[in-house]
Amino acid sequence: MTDTASAPAVTGTPVAAGRPARPPGRAGRLARMLASRLSQLVLLLFAVSTLLFFLLRLTGDPATTLAGQDATPDQVEAVREQYGLDAPLAKQYATFILRAAQLDFGTSVQSGANALTEVLDRLPATLQLALLAVLLNMLVAIPFGAWIGSRSDGRAQSIASGVVFVGQGMPGYVIGLVLIQVFAVQLGLLPSIGNASASAAILPAVSLAAFLVPRLTRVVSANVAETMDEDFVRTARAAGASRHTVILRHVLPNALLGAAALVGTQLAILVSGALIIEVIFAWPGLGALMINSVQQLDFPIVQAAVFTIAGLVFLTNMATDALLGILDPRLRRQR
Amino acid sequence: MDEAVLDVDGLSVVHGGDTRIVQDVSFRLGRGEILGLVGESGSGKSLTALSLMGLLPPGLSRTGTVRLRGEDLTGHSEKQMERVRGAQIGMVFQDPMTGLNPVRRIGSVLVETVRRHQDVSRAAAREKAVEALAAVGVPSPGDRVRAYPHQLSGGLRQRVMIALALINEPSVILADEPTTALDTTIQAQITQLMRDQIQARGASMVLITHDLGVAAELCDRVAVMYSGGVVEEGPTRELLRNPRHPYTAALLAAAPNFDRSRTLAAIPGAPPSPFARPDGCPFHPRCDRAQDACSTKEPVLTVSGSARLACWNPHD
Structure with missing residues (x-):
């Protein structure tokens, strides 16, 4: 068997003969398709971010965890202020979404590096x-x-x-x-x-x-x-x-x-x-980073990931x- | 009679060791001859053709002798049959919509088939593919070789199927209801095309059809099958003008023609299943000429002149 003539059609030009002229607005259709896909993506990212934001805050008081077990109430309050966790939830959410829209997820709680950069490195x-x-x-x-x-x-x-x-x-x-x-x-x-x-x-x-x-x-x-x-x-x-x-x-x-x-x-x-x-x-x-960040309640990393x-x-x-x-x-x- | 191109003797298709779905079919196909196999669906026409190709579905097996240009195919292995198929016997199937690979360009399959049986370069095979498409009346064949099946109409696809069956110049073509799935206007074209191609190439053909009109138009001889066996065979004109087997007569009476004054005479009942054939003649429960003998003894296909007949009480 030496026949490898035309492998099942990965490339190639379609038949030209007898085809009617291309229907108008093909480029337009492609652009519309892309736009629709893109808007789906934006919607998806918005939904995922929102879900994540609230899920992370359902699991207890982040400030307490972040400050550590031996922290004094003053230290906890300091942490709360540092990460903006003292603001009302709605405001926290608005801030988060606005920043996420600019691909800014803050800095890693553990390393202090830009969260998105850390994720993209992995x-x-x-x-x-x-x-x-x-x-x-x-x-x-x-x-x-x-x-x-x-x-x-x-x-x-x-x-x-x-x-x-x-x-x-x-x-x-x-x-x-x-x-x-x-x-x-x-x-x-x-x-x-x-x-x-x-x-x-x-x-x-x-x-x-x-x-x-x-x-x-x-x-x-x-x-x-x-x-x-x-x-x-x-x-x-x-x-x-x-x-x-x-x-x-x-x-x-x-x-x-x-x-x-x-x-x-x-x-x-x-x-x-x-x-x-x-x-x-x-x-x-990414997987190892996520597991670690969830354990450490490193919100910015988890959100960026x-x-x-x-x-x-x-x-x-x-x-x-x-x-x-x-x-x-x-x-x-x-x- | 000179040497038959295809000589089938005592061919049966057996299911599960004892049930004979096709039983004891024998015929000879002369050079350039077109033989019609006619009968209702389920009469074993298609299985007869598939068994000749060695393409029976799993669970079915063939007994009997098949000689192709003197060569006995009976003991052929699958590998040997691959060399026969497409090269010495070509087959055209009923449904051109599902019969062509949807993800392969038709030229690619044609080239593959040429090079399977002939030692030619790819370029030469491609030329042959274009020629074959032109021969079966595909317009602008040079472009169509690059088409996918879904870009072609049903009629064109059937022409491609015919080109595929003919491209290696086989001496025998088996055509299984080649026009049944097509529009009436296309049917006539394809029928004519097949006759022309067979004649031009000096090939022979077994044409399977339930359409007596197609058989009358194309075939030199017709064999009528019922319940897996041949019940009557003869030269087309004679057989259709003067059918002797009551089943042949009933089929003719049930076939529509342009004589509106005549009502179609349906054959009462249905053909028996090969798993529950009646004793005697398999047609006797539906036959208007049945006698006592018909229900006890199975009639044997007997030669009389240029025809053969299996009936205890035939028409004159």
Whole structure:
């Protein structure tokens, strides 16, 4: 099989012949679409910030916590004043929203640094881990799922599918702890802490991927099994296509379109910081920062982090939609 | 009779080891000949064609002998059948809306099919694809090779399906209700196209249809199937003018024509399920000429002149 002619349509020009002239106002439609998405984003960020503001203040008197257990009432009052916590709630809220609108979340209670800067500093580590894990996930789950789905009544496939089902119930941190025990503690092959060396990313990324693989495998195998019964697959077989060609070039491109949305969701979950895995592996990402800041009631950091994450998730979802629109020729706009 | 291009002998499609959904179908297809397989839905026409291709759905298996240009396909492995499909037997399916891969450009699939069976460069295969589209009457084929199925009308898609079946010049085409899913005006075009292409290439065709009008127009011979078996076969003109099997006669009486004075005569009842066939002739419960013998002994397909017939009490 040497034919790699036109891989399922990632690029290319649509048919020009016989097309009517483009409908007027296409640029306008695009601008409207963008504006609508943008207003959704603003609304989302506003809602998330508001929710967060009140939630944080439901959990007790922040001034008492911030001042520490041994603080005198005077010290507590000083803290209250310092962070503007003595003002009426409505005023605090108004101040918070106005500042948030200018991306000003104040300074970290712990370090005194700009909260947003502190959060953005952690972003690359989290993104690195997230992308690595999702990539690893796809490298394993797509071939594995395709194999299971291409012969879903096979014995080996049935067993594999059962293993995947059980694996889906396995929490990611269990795998992480096992990996640390084997590869870091007993074999001493890989670092289990921090992100100083390139190899340090391996264990946390594998742990995260191991958590993602079962679900993606199941979706891919279900989609492949379903697509195998499609009429166009029979057409391809009637034309003499080999099993290999049928699966790789006829079934998978269709089956993966259906799985792309899940990969997008998985990425969105991971960019919001893999909380437990980051803590276990002391990975200096958003997740670890968030856990620490919540424990320390470092409001500015938590608020800046949640704000950032909401925006990131939104952008990831939008990118997934856009990618689907490009990958699926039926959704592609006639240009 | 000279060497048949396709010689089918005692072909059955078996479900679960004992139920024969298609039973004991035999026919010979001469070079350049078009044979119609006619019957109601569920009579086993499509399964007959799929079994010839080695494309039966899971759970079904084929028995009997299939010879293609003298080559016995009976013992062929899946790998060997892949080499036969598309190269020596092409198949056109009923529904062009679902029969083409929605995410592949049609040219890409055509090129893939050419290069599967012929050792040619990609550029040469692409040229063949454009030629094949032109041959089946696709307008501006040079542009259409880059189209996706959803950008084409149903009629155009069926033309693409035909191009795909013909592109490697197979000697036999199996066409399973190729015009049923199309508008009436398009049907006539596609019917004519298929006849022209078969003639131009010196190929032979098995045309599966429930439409006696299409069969009358296209086929040299017609085999009528009922409940998985052939009940009558003969030259088209003779068979349609003077049907001898009561089922053939009933099918003709049930077919609409332009004679408005005649009411359509529906056949009472429904075809039996292959899991609960009656004893004797499978048609006898619905037959107006049934006799005692019909319900006890199954009639055997017997040759008489150029025709074959399985009936205890045929029309004259």
